[in-house]
Amino acid sequence: MRRALGRWVFALVATVVGPLVVTAGAQQVDWVKLNPAFKGASFVNNDKSCESCHEAANHKFGLSAHAEYFKAGKTALAGGCESCHGPRSKHVDEGTPVAQWRSLTKAQQSGICMQCHAGGSRMTYMTGAHQAGDVSCTSCHAAKDPRGQTAVLARARATESCYGCHPTARVQMAKTSHHPVREGRMDCVSCHNVHGSNTSLLKTASLNDTCNSCHTEKRGPFLWEHAPVRESCATCHDAHGTTNRKLLNKKESFLCLSCHSYGGHINLPRYNRTSNPSGEGCVNCHMTIHGSQHPSGPKFTR
Numbered sequence: 001m002r003r004a005l006g007r008w009v010f011a012l013v014a015t016v017v018g019p020l021v022v023t024a025g026a027q028q029v030d031w032v033k034l035n036p037a038f039k040g041a042s043f044v045n046n047d048k049s050c051e052s053c054h055e056a057a058n059h060k061f062g063l064s065a066h067a068e069y070f071k072a073g074k075t076a077l078a079g080g081c082e083s084c085h086g087p088r089s090k091h092v093d094e095g096t097p098v099a100q101w102r103s104l105t106k107a108q109q110s111g112i113c114m115q116c117h118a119g120g121s122r123m124t125y126m127t128g129a130h131q132a133g134d135v136s137c138t139s140c141h142a143a144k145d146p147r148g149q150t151a152v153l154a155r156a157r158a159t160e161s162c163y164g165c166h167p168t169a170r171v172q173m174a175k176t177s178h179h180p181v182r183e184g185r186m187d188c189v190s191c192h193n194v195h196g197s198n199t200s201l202l203k204t205a206s207l208n209d210t211c212n213s214c215h216t217e218k219r220g221p222f223l224w225e226h227a228p229v230r231e232s233c234a235t236c237h238d239a240h241g242t243t244n245r246k247l248l249n250k251k252e253s254f255l256c257l258s259c260h261s262y263g264g265h266i267n268l269p270r271y272n273r274t275s276n277p278s279g280e281g282c283v284n285c286h287m288t289i290h291g292s293q294h295p296s297g298p299k300f301t302r
Helices: 004-017 047-052 054-062 066-072 089-094 104-113 158-163 167-173 207-212 227-231 252-257
Strands: none
Touching: 047 054, 054 066, 158 167
């Protein structure tokens, strides 16, 4: 019932606002270049011939978002099995497997998907880290039998797909201080563009821009700037999770002391004194640590 409702909503959105799949950047696949086994084959353009042998696969595909778009004529292609599986006349006539999907390389598989998905946030996918790491579209997506409610994901959530290859991030997210990913209020794709090609596959041009998209009060500009904040949020924070409060790399005052190693505060470690500061340490007094707008705030006390 839930999947049926999702398909109905998907079809309604496609009808009202047009296709979500980017077709303006559609690319035509050279099937012979993709796999020499396609040489001499032509398009049958008859899905009934496929259904007679692949009934189970066709039933699953009929419940998917791709099928809805093909039926509605919302894609750059004419639609049908051969849009993704290539010309199948030799396969139909001879009854032997020809260029099966699993025989293609990851790059070749992604190239087929890029017939329709070549624009928007996916424009740089073919030069990105995932493509270079031998990850194909079908490593995360399942066109025939999607498990997620959006983006035809192969798993229930995008985060679960990411954790399959990034177990370290899963461990970090399980720490005491973390972004609300495991609570379901965020996903990896809230910060990352998995189809992109920039550093760390971020959705914006820099780490700071990504952080500031939510933490706008830290953006500035400030009258008094804190150099580490301007350079990178990662100087002090670990976005995936830490055992310290506020995603800090170290305990509050000890983090400050990694740069400010000189001073005369009696409650901070200095020379042979190792007394522990109370509360949040330095930020008890230097509370505007991300930057200050106050004329009397050069030391971030106002």
